[in-house]
Amino acid sequence: VPKLNYSSEKWKVVTWTGDTGTDANVSTWVYGSKGMAGPMRLQKSNNTNPFLSNQTDEFQINVKDVGKIYKIRMAHDDTGIQPHWKLEKVHYAQQRLDLAVSVMAFAILLFIARSLRQFTDQDKEFASQ
Template identity: 35%
Template sequence: MRIGRVVAGTVALAAATTIMATSESAAAGVTPRIGSDHTYSGRQNTLSVPLHKSGVAQHQYRVAVYTGNKAGAGTDANVYITIYGTRGSVGPIRLDNSANNFETGKTDRFTLGLRDLGRLKSIKIRHDNSGKKPGWYLNKVTIDGNASFSAYRWLAKDEDDHRTWVKLPRR
């Protein structure tokens, strides 16, 4: 049946566009707040995001985001990442895995199922300046443990260059 194939294809596409996210907060037993577009199972959130038009997740990127240990370094804002590689780019993708993402001195870890981007060249990371304390001191981001993107700067309307985003080359 044609309808059955369409439904099966839609389910397969949804499964291929899944991001699994875990964090130190979740590992410590902090229960994340889950919105209507999330499901929760144990210590992982499953977030659905659109992928490449093929809908095929060919690579699992392990992303670690390191928030600085300065006073007020954490953010309540929504954080987004765009990843650039030799085979194209993907994003922005909202990084969200618990109610306590991006806290002072913490590392948040995400696994993103995406198409293969080739050798990673750079990232753009930003926040939407929302929440009571949106300013954020970002130390660095690593992807797959070997691609490092150093920031060591504020992403804040009231700090440094007053930007809430930065594009970082691979180090």
């Protein structure tokens, strides 16, 4: 098993959208033992139109060294004609030397309809299990 390297490297983020897609701008945060990275906007999907209903999207992001990841946050900016979003699952994989090392998978089953500017106690933060 390869040792995970948490330096600033490319990571693949895969999202699974349920029966409600969004055209809002989606961002993620990553929380680790050494700090937090984000917001990082998820853009340049493997699909022309990301976050469509019942679609899986893959994104590449650069994540600084945050240590061992223990939590993520997913949110959007409430823009577009259809900002509501039903996010079912998120998967993070570190990309290293043509080797994808699976790190985190989050089963979410969540309907995101809040703006980035309106965080409450019901923020969409997910701790790994």
